[in-house]
Amino acid sequence: MPRNRFIDPTLWLRGLALVGIAALGLVTIVGSGGGSLGLPSDCPPGMDCSAPPPTPAANVQPPYITALVGTPVSYSAETSNVSGAITYQWSRSTDGGATYADIPGATGKTYSLASVNLADDGAMFKVVVNGGLSALSHLAVSAIPGLVFEDGDFQATDWLVTPFAIPGASAPVHSEERVATGGNPGAFRRMVFEIAPQTIAARVFYTSLVAKYDPQTQGAIYVIDYAEDGISLQENRLTSTQSAMLLEQSGRRYIANIRDSAVGYLPTQWSAIESRSSLLAQDFNLVDGPACQPGETCPDFSAQGAPMRFGYWRISSGVQGVPIAHGIDNWKVTVWRR
C-alpha cells in the first residue's frame, strides 16, 4: 500500500525546519547590520518611544531666560507621565547650583518674579515635583536693552549662502527661494538640499549680511538669545533637518550648542524648537575655519573681540537623491550686554 507523503510527519517537520532556517537566516543577515542608532522614526517629537514604560519627567519652561532689569519673568513646571495630585516646591541658587534654598510659599506650578534686578543675574531656579523629580532654569539679567537683528522677509540679497563640504567629498546641492505666503505668517525662506555622494548629510551656512556686531565699538557681549521658526517640508520620515544659530568671527564659523535641551528635529509644522536663550561664548562650537590657538578665545565675546556676523545653519540627513525641503521664518538674534 503506497504511503501518503502528505501525512508523513517527518516531511512536515522537514518543511517546518526549512522554513525556520530560512527565516532565521534572513533575520540574522538583517540583524547583523544597520545598527540600532539613527532609526527613521515615527515617534512623535519630544517623546521617547524607545523606553517602555514611559518614565515620569519634569522640566521648567523656559530653561533659560534673559531679561532686562525691571521686567517680570515667569517659570512654569511641566511634567509628563506623572499621575495623581502633583506637588511643587521651587528653590533658588545663587552659587551656580551648588546649594539651593527653598522659596517660601513657592509651591505652585508656576513661579514668577515681578521685576528682576542685577542681583538676580546668574540665579538658578529649581522645581522639585512630588518630592522627587526636579528641573532647572537659568536666569540672566542685563541692565542694557538687547540689540536685536531679525529677518522675517528673507530677501536673497540680505544673505550669504555657503555650502559646507567635508574634505574629500563634494558640497551638497542646495537651493533657496523666498516664498511669499505660507510662512509664520507671510513670507518665509524655503530651502532644498540634496546629499552629495560619499556623505550622509547636507550642511549649509546662511550668513546675514545685515546682522553685524563689533564688540570693540558696541561693547562686550554677555549672552545671545537666538530665535527662529523652522519647519520641515518633507513628509518622508527618512529625512530629518536640524537648525542652529551661526556666528562668524575672524574667518571661523561657530554654531550654537544644543546644550541640555533635547536634540530637536524640525517638525512638519512651524516650530520654535531650535530657539535658544542665554547663549554664552562657550555655548558655541567651532565647525569651520582655522583651529583655535592656545590662549585665544573662540569666539571672543569680550570688548577686544573681532567683528562678528550672525546667521543660521541647517543640516539635513537622509537618502542620496531625495531632495530635503525645509523652511525658516522669524529669524532673530538678540545681543545682550551688561
Place this chain on the structure above:
Amino acid sequence: MDGLVVPHIASRSMRNAAVASRTGHFNRTSVIGHEAWKRAGLFAATGCLALSIGILVYLMDRDASQAALVPLITALAGRNAFGVLGHWLPSFVHPFAFSLFTAAALSPGAAPRYVACAAWCAVNVGFELAQHTAFKSQWVLVLSAGAGDSVMTRPVLNYLLHGTFDFGDVLAAILGALAAVVLMQFVDHRLETHHASQQVH
C-alpha cells in the same frame, strides 16, 4: 549500490532503526538511515560551531550598537580577537552555516543540498549588493513606499541605510557557500567509504 538506497527518507530509517532496536537486528536500510541522521547531525553541529564563531566576532570585535541583534557584553567587547579576519568572517560564516543547516533539514539527496548552498550564497550576495550606494537609495524608497516605516520594515531600512557595501564581504559569502559544498562532499565521501567497508566486513 548504496547511493540508490541513501535517498530514502529518514522516517523510514527511523522506523527501521526502532524495529531493529526491538529485534536486535539492523538491516541494510536502517544502517543507511542511521548514516543520514549522522550526516544531518554533523552538518547541524558544524553549522552551530561556525555560527558561534561568527557571533563571537560580533561580541568581541565589533561595536554592539552597529548590529540590532547583538547584545553588548562588556566583558567581551573591544578585544579585537579576530584581527583583520573579523572584517569578513561573519560574511563567510553565514552562508556556510545556513547551507549546512538547510542541508541537515533536507532529504538526503546531494543535489538539493548544493542548491541550498547556491541559494544562501545568492541571498548573502544580494543583501550585500543592496547596501551599495548605487542601489540602496532605490531599495529604501521602494521599501518605504511599499511597506511604510514600521517595526517590521525598520530593521531592513536600517540595514540598507547604515550598512556599507564591501566587496570583501561578497567574496567571503561566495567562499563560505563553496566551503559548505566542499564539506558536504567530504562528509558524503567519508560516510560512503565507511559504509562500503562495513558491507565488505
